[in-house]
Amino acid sequence: MKIIVCAKQVPDTNEVKIDPVKGTLIRDGVPSILNPDDANALEAALQVKDANPDVTISVVSMGPPQACYMLRECLAMGADDAYLLSSRAFGGADTCATSTTIAAGIRKIGDYDIIFAGRQAIDGDTAQVGPQTARRLGLPVVTYVQKVRELKEGSVIVERQLEDGYEVIECKTPCVLTAVKELNDPRYMTIDGIVDAYNKEITIWNENDVKLDPSDCGLKASPTQVFRSFTPPPKGKGEMLEGTVPEMVNTLVAKLTEKHIL
Amino acid sequence: MAVRIIADKCKGCQKCLKNCPFEAITMQGKIADIGPACTNCGNCLENCPFDAIEKVDDGNKGVDITLYHDVWVFAEQREGALMGVAIELLGEGRKLADEIGCKLCAVLCGDNVNGLVDELYEYGADVVYYANDPALVTYNTDAYTKVIYEAIVKYKPEIVLLGATHIGRDLGPCLAVHCNTGLTADCTKLDIDPEDKKLMQTRPAFGGNLMATILCPKHRPQMSTVRPGVMAKPERVAGKKGELVELEVKLAEGDVRMKVLEIVKGLEELVSLTDAKVIVSGGNGLGNPEGFELLKKLADRLGGVVGASRAAVDAGWIDHSHQVGQTGTTVKPELYIACGISGAIQHLAGMQTSKIIVAINKDENAPIFEVADYGIVGDLYKVIPTLLEVLGE
Numbered sequence: 001m002k003i004i005v006c007a008k009q010v011p012d013t014n015e016v017k018i019d020p021v022k023g024t025l026i027r028d029g030v031p032s033i034l035n036p037d038d039a040n041a042l043e044a045a046l047q048v049k050d051a052n053p054d055v056t057i058s059v060v061s062m063g064p065p066q067a068c069y070m071l072r073e074c075l076a077m078g079a080d081d082a083y084l085l086s087s088r089a090f091g092g093a094d095t096c097a098t099s100t101t102i103a104a105g106i107r108k109i110g111d112y113d114i115i116f117a118g119r120q121a122i123d124g125d126t127a128q129v130g131p132q133t134a135r136r137l138g139l140p141v142v143t144y145v146q147k148v149r150e151l152k153e154g155s156v157i158v159e160r161q162l163e164d165g166y167e168v169i170e171c172k173t174p175c176v177l178t179a180v181k182e183l184n185d186p187r188y189m190t191i192d193g194i195v196d197a198y199n200k201e202i203t204i205w206n207e208n209d210v211k212l213d214p215s216d217c218g219l220k221a222s223p224t225q226v227f228r229s230f231t232p233p234p235k236g237k238g239e240m241l242e243g244t245v246p247e248m249v250n251t252l253v254a255k256l257t258e259k260h261i262l
Numbered sequence: 263m264a265v266r267i268i269a270d271k272c273k274g275c276q277k278c279l280k281n282c283p284f285e286a287i288t289m290q291g292k293i294a295d296i297g298p299a300c301t302n303c304g305n306c307l308e309n310c311p312f313d314a315i316e317k318v319d320d321g322n323k324g325v326d327i328t329l330y331h332d333v334w335v336f337a338e339q340r341e342g343a344l345m346g347v348a349i350e351l352l353g354e355g356r357k358l359a360d361e362i363g364c365k366l367c368a369v370l371c372g373d374n375v376n377g378l379v380d381e382l383y384e385y386g387a388d389v390v391y392y393a394n395d396p397a398l399v400t401y402n403t404d405a406y407t408k409v410i411y412e413a414i415v416k417y418k419p420e421i422v423l424l425g426a427t428h429i430g431r432d433l434g435p436c437l438a439v440h441c442n443t444g445l446t447a448d449c450t451k452l453d454i455d456p457e458d459k460k461l462m463q464t465r466p467a468f469g470g471n472l473m474a475t476i477l478c479p480k481h482r483p484q485m486s487t488v489r490p491g492v493m494a495k496p497e498r499v500a501g502k503k504g505e506l507v508e509l510e511v512k513l514a515e516g517d518v519r520m521k522v523l524e525i526v527k528g529l530e531e532l533v534s535l536t537d538a539k540v541i542v543s544g545g546n547g548l549g550n551p552e553g554f555e556l557l558k559k560l561a562d563r564l565g566g567v568v569g570a571s572r573a574a575v576d577a578g579w580i581d582h583s584h585q586v587g588q589t590g591t592t593v594k595p596e597l598y599i600a601c602g603i604s605g606a607i608q609h610l611a612g613m614q615t616s617k618i619i620v621a622i623n624k625d626e627n628a629p630i631f632e633v634a635d636y637g638i639v640g641d642l643y644k645v646i647p648t649l650l651e652v653l654g655e
Binding site for chain 2 (some may be wrong): 011013063064086087088090091092094095096099122123124125126127128129130131132134135136140141142143144157159160161162163164165166167168169170171172175182215218219220222223224225226227228229230231232237238239240241245246248249250252253255256259261262
């Protein structure tokens with residue numbers, strides 16, 4: 001059995017702060033990490049492998065060469081091999097174009113039973129590339145998977161998270177499943193895993209390797225364009241209440257009553 | 263459009279490197295170089311002192327956009343009831359359709375949900391496209407994608423809006439790929455360009471640190487998912503009528519590869535953060551799960567519900583359904599009381615449009631005070647009991 005995991009290297013947006021004077025992003029020292037939902041996707045694959053050592057896990061990503069660090073992390077967690085789709089031609093891709101490239105990479109790896117991806121990446125929060133990749137590969141997709149109940153011959157039974165509960169879905173395999181964080185707790189890298197990860201090759205493919213025309217990649221194949229971007233105007237700073245706790249509370253209640261909030 | 267450095271004009275000042283939100287620009291020798299991480303946001307363009315950066319046509323292929331008309335709203339229903347966001351989208355869709363000068367249409371899928379057709383007219387739909395089939399009784403990715411995709415091909419809408427629910431965010435990407443068009447996720451603002459009538463879709467990017475306005479200039483339909491609770495619901499006009507177009511449902515063996523076996527409702531009471539008038543939210547500063555019991559008392563007294571920051575949810579103190587913020591729910595209550603929440607940017611992105619924000623935190627430098635209307639520096643375990651006392655029964 002072969003599982004493919006889609007992963008992305010992202011800036012840790014939890015570490016991004018706004019310069020209060022200039023209103024610009026402070027990026028200095030912001031680390032790049034394995035996207036959190038993708039770690040859940042990899043963990044789900046690793047759990048299948050724990051139960052059945054014959055399973056092989058390939059991780060695939062699209063990004064600049066630095067994304068190899070993130071892929072080594074995936075190998076150190078227990079993935080068997082890793083592929084990076086990296087080329088100038090892939091630059092500027094929106095989710096539509098990204099899914100074309102990822103699908104081409106997966107096609108070249110081939111011979112898969114299940115593809116796990118994270119529900120969404122924390123730098124874009126679109127949740128689109130997983131299902132879009134599935135459709136490009138002609139595969140069924142279940143998004144927001146919070147539990148894998150059963151792997152059967154030719155199908156999988158999973159729980160799909162809803163806002164107010166969940167659905168139990170049986171889906172034919174091969175298929176794409178996108179993971180939410182409730183799916184599992186991703187494991188840490190092991191020392192042996194880290195040593196092994198550095199002895200493994202990461203395969204890097206460009207558009208020729210995955211048989212894509214440059215006009216079907218990156219910016220040229222992206223229907224959406226960023227027209228402009230701006231920092232959201234901060235809400236004006238309000239009033240800091242002063243005095244003892246009872247004094248502050250009384251002032252607050254008076255203010256809220258005055259504004260007809262209470 | 264692609265962003266390009268004009269080599270003769272670049273003086274190597276590196277200003278663009280610092281301004282790029284995506285770290286896409288590096289120095290190649292003495293001039294700047296735009297790498298593959300570029301999203302063409304144009305920040306560097308505005309900030310280059312030497313006009314050494316330009317936008318150029320990238321040879322992007324498209325479709326004949328003049329063939330596409332009307333605004334469509336996906337009328338998401340669950341168990342025969344329209345989702346609130348579908349009604350909100352009819353309000354927003356009406357505004358867009360009037361600005362373009364076209365019809366507002368709803369797309370309804372279900373099994374014998376005929377009663378919803380009139381409701382859609384009454385909320386503003388001029389036309390309802392209705393797919394009525396037992397296979398559509400609950401949402402199914404393959405079935406809904408096929409039926410709605412075929413309708414898009416046949417009737418060619420210029421705009422398709424979906425609620426950014428767990429269902430809309432599943433259906434939207436599948437439809438967009440089949441139509442080979444763009445999809446902008448989680449929009450918080452939609453406008454029509456008065457010049458060329460194109461849809462301008464604004465959404466938070468980079469964890470809410472940046473807002474980006476996205477266009478889909480050469481492909482149709484222009485598709486967006488829109489966050490629930492962001493757009494206003496329209497007035498319901500009783501008795502308003504419209505035109506019904508029944509969609510043909512042809513699902514062959516093998517078209518539908520997944521089956522919903524069961525739908526399980528959350529065991530917890532439903533937390534309707536989007537509709538709440540008052541939200542009392544807790545974060546890391548609570549220190550323990552029991553803190554939420556105190557917040558619940560305050561929320562009950564104020565007729566509100568309990569919310570939480572990601573930190574509190576990640577700590578396992580409260581269910582994810584309570585989470586407010588970028589990865590949780592966007593809220594805009596009349597009163598938002600943030601207790602022991604430092605105010606990470608993702609949290610602020612989900613609550614800063616609340617009418618009145620009260621922050622209670624021990625740390626006077628907590629970023630939450632930057633957006634608070636009233637700030638109290640103090641121990642929430644002293645402040646909230648006092649507040650409960652003052653409010654009385």
